Amino acid sequence: MSSNNRKLQYSLAGNEAFHQIMEEDESVFLIGQGVKSPWYVGNTARGLLERFGPERVIDTPVSENAVTGAAVGAAITGMRSVVVHPRMDFMIYALDPIINQAANWYYMNGGKSSVPVVFWSIINRGGEQAAQHSQALHTILAHIPGLKVVMPSTPYDAKGLMISAIRDDNPVVYIDDRWLHNVEGVVPEEIYEVPIGKGAIRRKGNDVTLVGVSFIMCHVLEAAAELAKENIDVEVIDLRTIKPLDKDLVLKSVKKTGRLVVADGGWKTYGLTAEISAFVFEEAFYSIKAPVVRVTLPDSPAPASSVLEKAYYPTTKDIVEAIRRIVKKKPVRR
Amino acid sequence: MKKYSKEFLQKLYRTMLRIRVCEESLVDPILKKEVLCPVHLCSGEEAVAVGVCAALDDKDFVFGNHRSHGHFIAKGGQVKEMVAEIYVKETGCSRGRGGSMHLIDPEKGMLGSAPIVSGTISLAVGAALAFSIRKEKQVSVSFFGDGATNEGVLFECMNLAALRKLPVIFVCENNFYATHMPVAECRPDCNIVDIAKPFNISSVRVDGNNVLDVFEAAKQAVTACREGHGPFFIEAVTYRLRGHVGPDDNIQGLHTDIRPQEEVDIWKKKDPVINFEKQLLDNDILSESEVSKIKKEIDKEIREAHVFADNSSYPKESELNAYVFK
Numbered sequence: 001m002s003s004n005n006r007k008l009q010y011s012l013a014g015n016e017a018f019h020q021i022m023e024e025d026e027s028v029f030l031i032g033q034g035v036k037s038p039w040y041v042g043n044t045a046r047g048l049l050e051r052f053g054p055e056r057v058i059d060t061p062v063s064e065n066a067v068t069g070a071a072v073g074a075a076i077t078g079m080r081s082v083v084v085h086p087r088m089d090f091m092i093y094a095l096d097p098i099i100n101q102a103a104n105w106y107y108m109n110g111g112k113s114s115v116p117v118v119f120w121s122i123i124n125r126g127g128e129q130a131a132q133h134s135q136a137l138h139t140i141l142a143h144i145p146g147l148k149v150v151m152p153s154t155p156y157d158a159k160g161l162m163i164s165a166i167r168d169d170n171p172v173v174y175i176d177d178r179w180l181h182n183v184e185g186v187v188p189e190e191i192y193e194v195p196i197g198k199g200a201i202r203r204k205g206n207d208v209t210l211v212g213v214s215f216i217m218c219h220v221l222e223a224a225a226e227l228a229k230e231n232i233d234v235e236v237i238d239l240r241t242i243k244p245l246d247k248d249l250v251l252k253s254v255k256k257t258g259r260l261v262v263a264d265g266g267w268k269t270y271g272l273t274a275e276i277s278a279f280v281f282e283e284a285f286y287s288i289k290a291p292v293v294r295v296t297l298p299d300s301p302a303p304a305s306s307v308l309e310k311a312y313y314p315t316t317k318d319i320v321e322a323i324r325r326i327v328k329k330k331p332v333r334r
Numbered sequence: 335m336k337k338y339s340k341e342f343l344q345k346l347y348r349t350m351l352r353i354r355v356c357e358e359s360l361v362d363p364i365l366k367k368e369v370l371c372p373v374h375l376c377s378g379e380e381a382v383a384v385g386v387c388a389a390l391d392d393k394d395f396v397f398g399n400h401r402s403h404g405h406f407i408a409k410g411g412q413v414k415e416m417v418a419e420i421y422v423k424e425t426g427c428s429r430g431r432g433g434s435m436h437l438i439d440p441e442k443g444m445l446g447s448a449p450i451v452s453g454t455i456s457l458a459v460g461a462a463l464a465f466s467i468r469k470e471k472q473v474s475v476s477f478f479g480d481g482a483t484n485e486g487v488l489f490e491c492m493n494l495a496a497l498r499k500l501p502v503i504f505v506c507e508n509n510f511y512a513t514h515m516p517v518a519e520c521r522p523d524c525n526i527v528d529i530a531k532p533f534n535i536s537s538v539r540v541d542g543n544n545v546l547d548v549f550e551a552a553k554q555a556v557t558a559c560r561e562g563h564g565p566f567f568i569e570a571v572t573y574r575l576r577g578h579v580g581p582d583d584n585i586q587g588l589h590t591d592i593r594p595q596e597e598v599d600i601w602k603k604k605d606p607v608i609n610f611e612k613q614l615l616d617n618d619i620l621s622e623s624e625v626s627k628i629k630k631e632i633d634k635e636i637r638e639a640h641v642f643a644d645n646s647s648y649p650k651e652s653e654l655n656a657y658v659f660k
Contacts, residue, residue, distance in 0.1 A: 037514045039583070061484030061520035062451045062512055089450065093485070128371035128422055130433045132450050300655045304371050304433030305422035307648040 004188055011043040011181040013155035017162035018045070018082075020191040022052050025080060028166055029056040031071055032084030032120075033064070040086035041122065042181045068094035068119070072102045072171075075117035080166055085121040088175070089135045094119075102171040103146035117172075118165045123215070123265070124178040125302060126309060134302035136266045138214075139275070141173045142243040148196055149173040149243040153217035155185035157240055160194030168196060177215040177265070199246035201253070205235035208259040208327050211250060211276055213239040216265045216295075216314065223319035232327050242272055250276065251284050258289035261322050263314060268296040290326035295319050335546070335617050343619050346388055346545050347610055348628055350380040353404045354607045355629075355636045356413060360420065361581045363640075369420055371433035374401040378543075378575035381606035382507050383408035385548025386475060386568070389556045390443070395461045395474045397454040398447030400435050401507075401574070405447065405477050411439035414639040423646035430649040431657060451512075452478060452485035455504070459491045462502035462564070473501040473559040481512025483529060484520050492565070496533040501559035503552070504530070504567045507542060509574045514583075514592060530567035542570030543606040573601035 008016065022028045029052075034040025036049050036059045049057040060067045064085065071083035085091035091098075102115045119141075125134035142149045148170055152158040158176060165172035202217070203224050212220035217238050224234035235253050239246060254260050260280055262273040273294035280292065295314045303312055335343070357377045363369040376383070383404035387396065390409070398405040406416050411427065419426025420434045428436045435449040445461065448454050458476030465472045482488055483506060495502050506526050510517050517524050530537035536558060540551045548570055555566035575598070577583035583591035614620040620628075649656075 034514065039514065059515065059519070061515065062481045063484045063486065065486055092450075093487075128433050130371065130431070130436055132435070132448055132453075133372070298655055300658045301431075303431050303649070303654065304419075304428070304436070305430035305649050306370060307422075307651060308430070308654050311651040311654045 005186055006189060007184050008155050008187040009043070009181065010155045010158050010176070010183045010185070012046070013159040013185075013187045014044045014162055014176065015046050015048075016187065017159040018048055019051065021163055021166050022048070022056065024191065027078060028080045028082065029058065029074070030082045030084065031058040031060060031067060032086070033060055033062055033067070033090070034086045035059045035084060041084060042178065064090055064093035065096060069097035069101065071117050072097050072105075072115055075115045076105065076113055080116045082118040082120055082166060085119070087124045087133060088121045088137050089132050091119070091121045091137070098141070098147070098171070098173075099144050103144045106170065107146060114169045115171045116169050118162075118174050119171065120174045120176075122176055122178055126179065126313070128304045128306055128309065129302070130304040131301035138173075138175050138242060139266050139271045142272070147171055147173055147243060148241065149175065150196055150241045151175045151214035152194070152240060153180065153214050153238055155183060155187045157194050159187055160192050161196065161240065163191060164193040164196050167193065172196065175214065179215045183218070194240065197241050197244045197246060199237050199239045199241070199249045201235065201249070202238050203234060203236040205233040205257065207233040207257055208261060208323055209235050209237060209250065209253040209257045210261045210263065210319070210323065211237045211239060212263040213242055213272070214265060216263045219314065219316040219319055220263050222316040223323065226316065226320055227323055232323065234323065245275070245279070247279055247283070250280065254280050254284045255287040258287055259326050260288070261293045261295065261319065261326070263295040263319050265314070266297060267299050268294060269299050271296060293322040293325055295322050335613070335619070338546070340619055343614060344628075346384055346549070347614055347620070348632065349384045349408055350545060350607045350610060351628065352413065352632050352635070353380045353383065353407045355632050356407065356417070356639070357403060357576070359636050359640065364580055371420065371422060371435070372579050373420060373434045374579050375576040375581065376401050376404040376574065378601065378605065379507055379509060379572045380404055381545035381548055381610070382505065382542045382570040382572055383477070385545045386503070386505055386552040388549050389552035390473065390475065392443050394472050394556075395443050395445045395458070396477065397445050397458040397461070397475070398437065398477050399451075399454065399479060399482070400447070400449035401479070402437050402447035402477065403434070406437040406439065406444050409439070409444040410442035411437065411444045413635065414642040415439070417639040418643040418646050421643040421646070422648065423643055424649045425642070425646040429657070452482040452487045455482065455488055455491045459495050459500060459502050462495065462500035463498065465501055466498065471560050473503060473556050473564070475503045475505055477505050477507060479512065480506060480508040480510065480517045480526060481515070481520070482506070483526055484512065489529075492530060492533045492535055492567070495565040496535050499562060499564055501564040503555045503559060504535075504565065506567070506569045508569055508571050511574070511578065511593070513578045527567070527569040535565050535567050536563075537567035537569070539569040539571065542572030543604045543609070545606060545610055572606075573604070575602065575605070
């Protein structure tokens with residue numbers, strides 16, 4: 001294997017995962033709207049149709065419910081299905097096969113039949129696309145027993161989590177964000193897994209624990225770097241998987257720092273940040289020195305106007321200010 | 335053509351031209367990134383919207399899709415409010431919250447549009463259900479594309495509407511492409527008109543580039559619905575002269591428009607606006623000078639709509655959550 005320092009774009013890291021696992025395992029196939037169109041899935045499906053043919057790379061009519069149900073059915077009967085929804089909003093038509101069927105299947109059949117399917121969906125927002133082209137619905141899915149939900153923020157994780165998701169014997173929701181597609185990072189050339197259910201510490205610190213996932217990690221890391229200039233020492237956790245949650249990693253950090261800020265690109269009420277806050281209060285209450293602060297979307301549909309979009313989407317500044325509210329500036333050491 | 339009044343024919347022409355000029359007026363602002371929201375132009379498909387809406391009254395309802403500028407204008411929506419919405423201004427028909435894909439003018443019976451494929455078909459059925467519960471004679475129209483015929487909800491809607499004899503007209507604008515997918519790659523049988531038959535729904539296929547053919551089909555559908563013999567299904571065969579989104583998918587660098595140039599050229603010859611204009615001239619319905627006067631008036635109207643949009647303010651940041659609940 002060549003250099004371990006090879007850099008790749010997020011979208012191409014996911015693409016490499018498909019190339020390698022489809023080569024390795026003939027039961028893997030990709031189905032969904034637009035898999036042959038860069039306009040839908042960016043570079044993520046580049047070269048797959050040419051290499052693996054239309055039997056295993058299937059562009060479909062706009063029939064989200066049927067296509068997703070078919071992916072579930074194929075998974076039940078020996079395939080490893082990946083079904084893509086190029087916009088998360090379009091996946092709502094498919095919630096029946098995802099929730100009623102796939103999520104419950106193994107349990108309600110007494111463990112006699114499992115569903116190795118990946119529901120891959122892309123959050124695709126901004127650009128004045130308004131309410132039906134902007135939604136991040138990860139917590140709806142994470143609420144459902146029987147579904148695993150992964151949300152990689154780096155090219156390394158984009159590849160490794162896709163491999164793990166496909167190899168997993170359970171239904172896994174793999175969510176990426178179009179805003180991450182051009183992010184570059186180191187991606188090993190060989191096939192590898194990133195374990196589902198394990199977060200990562202992106203930055204060590206002692207003053208406050210800052211938790212994020214997916215695209216908002218870009219803002220989270222910027223915020224931590226900015227606060228470091230003020231001598232505020234932020235420990236940054238990238239959840240990577242939001243179901244099952246890596247509670248141990250978060251708890252260990254909060255027990256050390258005593259403070260928690262959670263950032264999420266989804267809505268606030270009943271959302272990811274609510275869940276993180278709740279289990280921290282349940283399991284680390286006596287370590288907590290300050291109120292938890294949440295940085296999220298407001299509880300509003302996505303607006304079209306970019307003026308409103310600017311107010312709508314959380315920024316680095318919002319996270320910096322959230323942390324300043326609970327961590328006092330320390331004098332800079334000389 | 336003789337059976338129609340000059341006023342009526344002139345109105346059809348004016349409305350089609352208004353849509354065309356408005357659509358084409360957006361090309362430059364899109365390319366210059368003055369318009370940022372996704373815009374699905376309907377140039378080439380004007381005759382469907384205009385023909386159908388000419389058979390409706392203000393109190394009849396219309397629901398659209400992602401490509402609904404034409405439906406909005408044909409139903410009598412305020413052009414300047416639509417243009418302002420495309421520029422996401424507070425004066426827009428959806429107050430800058432919706433953009434090009436969410437157009438509404440309830441007073442004119444334009445009840446809304448939304449880009450989830452097939453997403454508003456059931457809403458049109460629901461409007462027809464309300465008419466039927468209230469024993470009103472209105473009709474409801476659902477405009478959708480050939481791509482929507484691949485969604486299960488359309489078939490559920492046809493069944494429900496037929497079962498309850500609801501006054502709803504399903505109008506499929508078959509432009510042969512569901513975004514990048516040719517209709518033949520989406521359906522084993524491209525006779526979309528036939529999909530209504532198993533539900534005992536009267537259906538007809540028309541030349542969607544001929545406004546009078548569309549009008550006659552719509553009139554038949556409206557009459558049937560008002561007399562309690564709904565629903566009705568119209569397949570209007572047409573073609574979009576622009577890209578799926580924006581002026582040209584290829585210009586925008588994505589090279590996703592796979593339509594053969596020869597095909598585009600054939601359809602350019604079937605341009606519904608140019609051909610209707612020629613028909614009106616040939617039949618002495620309009621003179622050259624009348625046509626040029628109409629063109630000037632419409633150019634002015636559309637220019638003014640852009641000025642109105644330009645002079646309008648964006649929504650206020652402080653009102654981000656203004657319309658979450660009533």
